[in-house]
Amino acid sequence: MHAALNNSVAFKAAAKAKPYELRDPKFGGLLLRVQPSGVKTWYLEFERGKRIRLGRLTSMGYGEAVEASKSALGPYWAGVDPRIERQKRKQVSTFGEFIDEHYADWARVHQKTAEANLKRLKVAFKKFLKMPMATISPLDMERWRAQRMKDGVKPNTINRDITAIKAALNRAVEWELIAVNPIAKVKKAREDKEVRVRYLDEAEEYRLRAQLKNREDRMRSERDTANQWRRERGRELLPSLRAVPFTDHLTPMVLISLNTGMRRGELFDLKWSHVNFDRRIVTVSAQTAKSRKTRHVPLNAEAxxxxxxxxxxxxxxxxxxxxxxxxxxFDNVNSSWKKLLDDAKIVDFRWHDMRHHFASRLAMGAVDLNTIRELLGHSDYAMTLRYAHLAPEHKREAVEVLDKPRPHLKIVAAN
Structure with a gap:
C-alpha cells in the first residue's frame, strides 16, 4: 500500500483487522507498519526482505524517521549490513557510553537545552555513568534520591533529574540498545505545590535601580582612574565610558527583563532582527521560546x-x-547579578523573578489575566492564575454585577 507519507497521514492511519504497511514513495525503503493494536512503527527496508526497525511513531515523527533512515543507509552504501551495524551499537554497555556515543548527538539536534540537559545527566547521575544501562535499578534510583534529599536538593530539582534520565533511557529502548527501561516505574518525589510569586516591593525596586546607577557611576570612575594612570605613563588609553549610555550589559539586561517579562534564555538569544523599533515590538521566536510558539511583546517607553x-x-x-x-x-550573568542584589540588600530574588515582577505589576494595574498570559507566552492558563490574587478588584467587580437592578423581578420583603 503506497501513500504520500507525512506526520498527518501517519497519525491518521487507522488500525485494521490485520497488520498493514504504508510505504513512502519519496524516500525509498521507509515504511510505517500499523498493527491491529494501533501500534505504529517505522522500518527501513534496505533490500528485499531485509529491514531494520527505526522506532515507534509515538516518539519518532516522519522527519526523524527520514533522518534515521539516512543514517542507517550510510554503512549500507559503504558495504556494511545495517543490521550488523545495529548489533555493534548494542555493545554499548554503560550509561556514560550511551550518552557520549549516541544520546548527545540526538539531543543537540532535537532539544533546545541540550547542553544543560547533558550536563544534568552527567553531574546528577555521576555514579551511574560506569554502570550498564540495563542494571540501573529502581532501588539504585531510590538510594540516589535519598542521598540527594539528604544533600538538601529540592524535590522539584530531583524530579527534573528523574525526568531527564527516564527520557534518555526511553531513547535507548527505542534505539534497541536495551530491551526495557529499567527505571520506568520510578515515581517522582512529592513537590511543594505552593506557587512562588516573588516580586519587588517599591522600596526594593528603588534600591535595585539605585544600585544599577551606582554601579554605572563606579565603573565610569574606575575607567577614568585607569586612564589617568595610563596617561601618566604614556600608555594607550582605554575607551572612555563617559561617551556611551551604558558601561556594560547588566543595566540594559535588567531593565529589559523588568519591562518585558522575557525569560533569561530568551534574552540571551534575542537578535536585533527581532527588535522592531518602528512598531515598538520585540519578537520572541518559536526557536527560543519555552512554549515553542512565537510571541510579540510591545515595548513600553523605558524598554x-x-x-x-x-x-x-x-x-x-x-x-x-x-x-x-x-x-x-551569554550563558549566565550570575556573579554581577549576585553582587547587584547584595549591594541593594535584596534577598531571595532570582533573575527569573523579574518575570514575576513584570506580570505582578500588570495584574496590580488591572490588566486582564489573558493579556498577561499572552505577554508571558504561557501555554497553560493555569500558569497565569498565580497572579489572580494580585488583582482583587476584578473579583469585586465581578460580584457587583449581581447588584444591578432587575425591575422585572418581584421583590418579596421579609416580615
Missing part, C-alpha cells in the same frame, strides 16, 4: 529607550542584542 540607547553603542555587526566580550552567546 524602548533602553534598547535604542544600547543599540547606539553596539557593534553594528552583532546579530545578538547581548553578546559576551568574545562575541559568544
Amino acid at each position: 524602548y529607550d533602553t534598547l535604542k540607547s544600547w543599540r547606539s553603542q553596539c557593534d553594528l555587526g552583532n546579530s545578538r542584542v547581548f553578546e559576551s566580550e568574545d562575541g559568544a552567546r
